[in-house]
Amino acid sequence: MKSENKIIGAGMLTAITASLCCITPVLALIAGTSGIASTFSWLDPLRPYLIGLTILALGFAWYQKLFPKETDTEKEIDCECATEEKRKFIQTKTFLGIATLFAATMISFPHYSHIFYPKPEKEVVIVKESNIQKVEFKIDGMTCASCAEHVQHDVNKLPGIIVATASYDNKNAVVEFDNSRTSLADIQKAIDGTGYKVIETNIK
Template sequence: MNSAPAPLSKSLFGAGLLAALAASLCCITPLLAVVGGLGGAASSFAWLEPYRLYLVALTVAVLGFAWYRQLHPAPTADCCVVSEKRPLMQTTAFLGAVTVLAALLLAFPYYGATLYPTAKPSAPAVAANEAAPVWQTTAYRISGMTCEACARHVESAVQQVPGVQTVAVSYDQATARVRFNAAHAQAAQVESAINRTGYHVQNPTR
């Protein structure tokens, strides 16, 4: 008989992947919100951010134990047992694939922002009989952002506001600096666009 218990292997693989997913879920949901148009769902898992280091440690511990079991299987009681072909989920190749997937999930906050579409500055055309643009720059303090992917989500949303020319969002400083044509947009419109992403504007300042 095979000495490696399949149920425990499945539990270890599942626990490792779930912990890795939970560790990066606060940064994955903003991208899903942009792709799927989920709007306010982007910050739904921001509460997980304070536990990220613990979840990373749990992922490493669980997968480390799984590798230990894989490389040091328990000895069999029967010396004459005939070796059998292992099920796929008990193979080293499958554990390697699970480990790679977990590593990609854990690293998502560091590369997730590159998956967003590039926001292009817009300069609304001015008609011949229209007054020259009245450019206004407003800084917003934003709560709830936990990684660069969150900042890119906010940038993408604000760029959709007519009259906005440039947007610069910093998640580590929790700020957004927006330059817009006051003849086409108002600070309140920009604030509303930010709030619709699921993050929340505190006191905007000029």
């Protein structure tokens, strides 16, 4: 039973590790420490392997639970018609089910992480067309939708931002803003402050 618990524990641990790169930006938002958002972005290339290990570990745990191997001691007990001791909760199918659900929640975190980011309240202002500027920032370090949401959130806090859209697929953020109220340097500073780095700037 100890080995089974270790397998379940390993499955849960790899599930958490697989999504650390996406969980950290949300934790950074909650803690108000934007700079730590990219701390675990180096784990992203390992994510498919960690997910595979999670599935293997929990799959094996379920196999052991559904098709238990009867030991000689258990056979003797069955022959003597002894009453089986009540299993601890950690050894039950219910616990394994909870562990599996937890792992699935962790692995799928990037798909629903955006719900943790509040939508910024935009003040309605009249902007002169001559003051509107559109810039693309190429960004290094974003690995999932949670990273992009974090960049968008911090850029949108600046005054004069009209539209800010970040994409981890394109590794960029496209920002339309009123250059009389904020500057290109301010936007780059906000992006760099998240822990992800602007590597190129293209004025549209």
